[in-house]
Amino acid sequence: MRKYMRPLPIAITVVVILLIAGGLFFALNSGTSEADRAVQAAEEAKGYEVITVDVTDNGFSPEKISVKAGVPTKINFRKDTSYTCIKDVKSSALGMNNMKLDKGDNYYALEDLKPGTYEYNCGMYMYYGKISVN
Ligand SMILES: [Cu+2]
Structure with missing residues (x-):
């Protein structure tokens, strides 16, 4: 049972990294400075x-x-x-x-x-x- 719980934290970490990367990309590429x-x-x-x-x-x-x-x-x-x-x-x-x-x-x-x-x-x-x- 325990080994099936590992993927969730990894998935959350991946999502958080993607959100941060996406936010940075957006901040650098959009809008009028x-x-x-x-x-x-x-x-x-x-x-x-x-x-x-x-x-x-x-x-x-x-x-x-x-x-x-x-x-x-x-x-x-x-x-x-x-x-x-x-x-x-x-x-x-x-x-x-x-x-x-x-x-x-x-x-x-x-x-x-x-x-x-x-x-x-x-x-x-x-x-x-x-x-x-x-
Ligand atoms: Cu063209």
Whole structure:
């Protein structure tokens, strides 16, 4: 009878270790850190409107953003995950050459755009996003 009681403590230990590892993984990989918020606040202090576009494993989110014409704007392509094939972003309409997207924040300044809709896409032409300037 006694030998059948051993697996339970082992199972509990395994579950506890998995929970701790999972919690650490989550803490390191998600959310906007204090430092990220400070960078955004600094950009806003310089007079930029900051719009965040999340770079996810299934594209850009939101897929379409709106920007006011004549207002200096920076898009923050924020990449919180490594599980995406999106490594860079480009747009011939914006004159944006392959901009490498590192994990974390990636700011791109939009200079004095004329009203209209501008498309961008990942370097592999798999995912698309739109910027509507009004
Ligand atoms: Cu891809």
